Amino acid sequence: MKVKFIGGAGTVTGSKTLIESNGIRILIDCGLFQGIKPLRELNWEPLPILPATIDFVLLTHGHLDHCGWLPRLVNQGFEGKIYCTSPTKDITKLILLDSAKIQEEEAKKANEGKYSKHEIAEPLYTVEQAEKVFPFFRVIKTNEPVPLDAQIEAIYTNAGHILGACSIALTLENKTLVFSGDIGRDNDVLMYPPTKPKKADYVFLESTYGDRLHPHTDTKLELETYINNTVEKGGTIIIPSFAVERAQTIMYLLWQLREEDRIPNILYIIDTPMGINALNIFSNNKKWHKLSLEECAEMSKMFSLVSDYQETIEVIFDEQPKVVIAASGMVTGGRVLGYLEHYIGLPETTVIIVGYQAEGTRGRKLLEGAKEIKIHGRYYQVKANILEIQGLSAHGDQKDLLNWLSELENKPTRVFLVHGENQPMDELRIKIHEKYGFDCKIPLMGQEFEL
Incomplete structure (x- = not known):
C-alpha cells in the first residue's frame, strides 16, 4: 500500500492525497490550489497519474480547496465514484458552479481589459465542465461502513468544520487510515464538536492553525x-x-x-x-x-x-x-x-x-x-x-487539533501532517511528539510513502 501527497502538502490549499492498494486507487479530496502564483499554476498541471485510473474520490467537505479541482479531474478522464455526505454534495455543487462562473467572468474581463499575459485568457474550467461532475456523486450516511471494494471500506464521522464536513476512516489491508479533513472547533457558534477517532494505524491530520491558539475574546x-x-x-x-x-x-x-x-x-x-x-x-x-x-x-x-x-x-x-x-x-x-x-x-x-x-x-x-x-x-x-x-475561524486551533487525537486507543504507526504551511506544521509536530510520543512526518508535495 502506498500514499502519495499530490496537494495540500506544505500549503493549506489543493488538498489531494492518493492511496494505492491492490490495484485500487483512492483520492482523498480533490482541491484547488489558491494563493501565490506558483501554487495557482499547479491547477493547470496534469496529475502525476492518469485520472482515468482513479477508482474513487472521497470528499471530506465542500470547500474549494478540497473539491475545486473535480471538473479538471472529470474533464481529464475520471469515471469513478465520488463519495460524500448529502450536505457536502449540495455545497460542492454550489462551490463548483460559483468557481466556474467566476473563472469565466475573470477570463472575459482579462481579455476585454487586455491585462492577461496570455494571448487569450481561458478559464480553468467552465460552468458546463463543472456540471459534468455531478453525475459521479454518491451520497453516504455518517457512522455507517461504506464498502468500496471487497476488502476496502470507509466510515465518515462528523468533523464539525462546516455542514457535511467529515473525517474519514479508511480500512484496507488490515490497517485503518484516518483522514481528518478540516477539523472544526470544540466550541463553535453553529457547528457541533468533531468526533474523535478511536483507532488509527496512520493519521493524516490537517494543521492550518498548528501554531496558533484562538484568542478568548468576545x-x-x-x-x-x-x-x-x-x-x-x-x-x-x-x-x-x-x-x-x-x-x-x-x-x-x-x-x-x-x-x-x-x-x-x-x-x-x-x-x-x-x-x-x-x-x-x-x-x-x-x-x-x-x-x-x-x-x-x-x-x-x-x-x-x-x-x-x-x-x-x-x-x-x-x-x-x-x-x-x-x-x-x-x-x-x-x-x-x-x-x-x-x-x-x-x-x-x-x-x-x-x-x-x-x-x-x-x-x-x-x-x-x-x-x-x-x-x-x-x-x-x-x-x-x-x-x-x-x-x-471554522478551523480548530492547536489545542483543538491536539485534543482531536486524545481518544486514540492505540499508538498510530505514524501521523502525517497535511493542509498547513511549514511553520504551523512543524510546531504542531513538536507538540504532538511532546504530548503523545507519536511519530510525526511532514510530507513534501509529490512525496510517496509505503505504508
Whole structure:
C-alpha cells in the first residue's frame, strides 16, 4: 500500500492525497490550489497519474480547496465514484458552479481589459465542465461502513468544520487510515464538536492553525465595536466571507446584536448568491448544526439578500453606511472585489477579515499591511481600516487539533501532517511528539510513502 501527497502538502490549499492498494486507487479530496502564483499554476498541471485510473474520490467537505479541482479531474478522464455526505454534495455543487462562473467572468474581463499575459485568457474550467461532475456523486450516511471494494471500506464521522464536513476512516489491508479533513472547533457558534477517532494505524491530520491558539475574546463585542465606530464616521463595513458556514455564523451574530439593540438599524447585506443558497442547505440539514428552523428564518429577515449583479452595482454606489458580507473569504475573487474597488481607498471604510488567509492571497496581503492591492489588473491604494476577528475561524486551533487525537486507543504507526504551511506544521509536530510520543512526518508535495 502506498500514499502519495499530490496537494495540500506544505500549503493549506489543493488538498489531494492518493492511496494505492491492490490495484485500487483512492483520492482523498480533490482541491484547488489558491494563493501565490506558483501554487495557482499547479491547477493547470496534469496529475502525476492518469485520472482515468482513479477508482474513487472521497470528499471530506465542500470547500474549494478540497473539491475545486473535480471538473479538471472529470474533464481529464475520471469515471469513478465520488463519495460524500448529502450536505457536502449540495455545497460542492454550489462551490463548483460559483468557481466556474467566476473563472469565466475573470477570463472575459482579462481579455476585454487586455491585462492577461496570455494571448487569450481561458478559464480553468467552465460552468458546463463543472456540471459534468455531478453525475459521479454518491451520497453516504455518517457512522455507517461504506464498502468500496471487497476488502476496502470507509466510515465518515462528523468533523464539525462546516455542514457535511467529515473525517474519514479508511480500512484496507488490515490497517485503518484516518483522514481528518478540516477539523472544526470544540466550541463553535453553529457547528457541533468533531468526533474523535478511536483507532488509527496512520493519521493524516490537517494543521492550518498548528501554531496558533484562538484568542478568548468576545467576538460579538468586537463586531459591535467595529460596526459602531465605522457607522459613526459614516463609513461602510465590508466583511469578505466564505459563503458556506462563515457567512451564516456572521449573520447569526449580527442578528443577535441587532436583537439586543447593540448595533444600529442600517442596511445589512448578504451579497453572495452561493451564501444565499447555502441558507437553504442550512434549513434542510438541521441535524448538522445548532440553529433551529425559526432562528434560520428570523435571522434571514434582517438581511437584504443580493443575488443579481445589477443589484450589487446599486449597493456599491449607495453611499449610506452599511454592512456587507460578500464572498470570497480570502478576497481571491467574487463579489467582494467590486466593493473593494470602490471602498478600499476610503479611510472611513472598515474591512473585517474573519477567516484563515492563505499565503499570497489578497486577504493575507491586507492583514500584513499592504499599502496597495491589485484587482482586475489595476492597483488600488489601501486607506480603509483593516481589522481581524480571529474568534470566527471554522478551523480548530492547536489545542483543538491536539485534543482531536486524545481518544486514540492505540499508538498510530505514524501521523502525517497535511493542509498547513511549514511553520504551523512543524510546531504542531513538536507538540504532538511532546504530548503523545507519536511519530510525526511532514510530507513534501509529490512525496510517496509505503505504508
